[in-house]
Amino acid sequence: MSQQPEKMEEDQLELTLGQPLSDFLMQLEDYHPTIPDAVTGNILRSSGFEPKDPRLLRLISIAAQKFISDIANDALHHCRARTNNSSSSSSKSNKGTKDRRYCLTMEDLTPALAELGITIRKPQYYV
Amino acid sequence: MTTSSIDQQTNVYRKMLSAAICSICLGNGFDTIEKDALATLVELLQCFLSQLSLLSRNYCELAGRSEPLVADILLGFIDMGIDFSSFDDYIKSAKYPHLPPIIVQQPPKQPNMLTTGVKQTLPQYIPSYLPEFPVPHAYIRTPTHRQPIIDYESALTKFLAKTAPSTHKLFDTEDINTFPLIACQPNYPPYLSSLLPQDQIFDPEELEYDAKVETETVEHKKPGERRTEDVKIEKIEEEEQIQDIKTEENHSPNNFIDNPYLAAIKFSNSEEMDIS
Numbered sequence: 001m002s003q004q005p006e007k008m009e010e011d012q013l014e015l016t017l018g019q020p021l022s023d024f025l026m027q028l029e030d031y032h033p034t035i036p037d038a039v040t041g042n043i044l045r046s047s048g049f050e051p052k053d054p055r056l057l058r059l060i061s062i063a064a065q066k067f068i069s070d071i072a073n074d075a076l077h078h079c080r081a082r083t084n085n086s087s088s089s090s091s092k093s094n095k096g097t098k099d100r101r102y103c104l105t106m107e108d109l110t111p112a113l114a115e116l117g118i119t120i121r122k123p124q125y126y127v
Numbered sequence: 128m129t130t131s132s133i134d135q136q137t138n139v140y141r142k143m144l145s146a147a148i149c150s151i152c153l154g155n156g157f158d159t160i161e162k163d164a165l166a167t168l169v170e171l172l173q174c175f176l177s178q179l180s181l182l183s184r185n186y187c188e189l190a191g192r193s194e195p196l197v198a199d200i201l202l203g204f205i206d207m208g209i210d211f212s213s214f215d216d217y218i219k220s221a222k223y224p225h226l227p228p229i230i231v232q233q234p235p236k237q238p239n240m241l242t243t244g245v246k247q248t249l250p251q252y253i254p255s256y257l258p259e260f261p262v263p264h265a266y267i268r269t270p271t272h273r274q275p276i277i278d279y280e281s282a283l284t285k286f287l288a289k290t291a292p293s294t295h296k297l298f299d300t301e302d303i304n305t306f307p308l309i310a311c312q313p314n315y316p317p318y319l320s321s322l323l324p325q326d327q328i329f330d331p332e333e334l335e336y337d338a339k340v341e342t343e344t345v346e347h348k349k350p351g352e353r354r355t356e357d358v359k360i361e362k363i364e365e366e367e368q369i370q371d372i373k374t375e376e377n378h379s380p381n382n383f384i385d386n387p388y389l390a391a392i393k394f395s396n397s398e399e400m401d402i403s
Binding site for chain 2: 042103113
């Protein structure tokens with residue numbers, strides 16, 4: 001009996017979560033994700049999923065974009081940490097850290113993906 | 128659709144995906160990306176999209192619908208462990224350059240066929256819904272090669288005028304080259320040239336035409352403008368030969384060629400000037 005109010009609170013929370021979502025969908029009308037709608041639509045269609053509302057397409061595009069963006073962000077942190085470590089250990093005179101150019105390498109991508117539970121192995125050979 | 132064209136299409140979509148990934152990485156602060164890393168991310172992105180669409184479709188079909196709703200996609204997000212509450216902030220904060228929209232390439236237009244001749248109408252006993260006759264050259268013989276222009280004469284006369292052992296001058300000037308006149312040199316047996324066979328006769332029709340034109344021009348000329356005796360003899364020879372051929376080929380009177388590529392040769396007046 002004592003758990004009932006908690007359940008009610010959860011329901012309330014979900015209701016309030018649902019409200020911004022519809023607002024969010026309205027925002028998607030005039031937001032263009034980096035991945036073009038046509039590309040997302042084609043990949044979805046090849047999986048048998050064909051939403052007619054372009055907003056749903058954009059929702060999925062944004063999810064994918066955020067997925068890649070999070071990975072890239074993680075990889076950037078790894079890259080910075082690695083370069084800082086190497087530069088501090090090798091020479092302290094090099095202080096041009098601000099205008100250093102970053103390259104996304106497999107070395108940084110592998111630990112970033114490992115955090116998401118994706119393990120990357122080097123292919124045994126290239127075709 | 129062939130397999131190669133399917134490959135090409137997927138390649139285009141993968142190229143767009145890699146472009147999108149590059150723009151995301153640029154927006155995040157990277158300057159360059161390794162080829163392997165880009166390929167991995169493209170694979171990941173494509174896998175993510177297809178996995179999400181599979182899950183969403185399953186939820187959609189579980190609910191007995193064929194049209195997906197937002198709820199199906201959200202359930203797909205939850206299944207994949209994606210937190211969609213942060214999307215709102217994400218789209219406000221992230222500003223990535225837009226990719227150019229995909230433009231469907233128009234197939235190249237087939238050039239129109241050059242029409243020759245008049246199309247035959249269907250006979251009465253063939254119903255009108257049957258296809259029309261094709262262009263006549265498709266089933267009636269059309270000459271496809273052009274007769275070589277045998278225009279040796281003017282060149283030959285020029286050459287003779289320059290190299291002949293004896294040339295006269297038309298005017299009493301020092302300059303020999305302006306109006307040279309070839310002196311007449313009769314051959315030793317005068318009938319010999321008529322006995323020798325002539326080469327390069329490709330089509331009797333063409334030769335006939337040539338001869339007709341030339342005889343006309345010869346008639347128009349004044350006797351004073353006549354060329355050497357040799358040329359005259361040649362003319363007579365040609366005519367004789369043509370008459371022989373004519374008697375052989377008299378049964379095929381259709382010598383009009385309706386082909387714009389094989390139009391009759393136009394003789395300019397300058398040619399006559401050269402000869403005289």
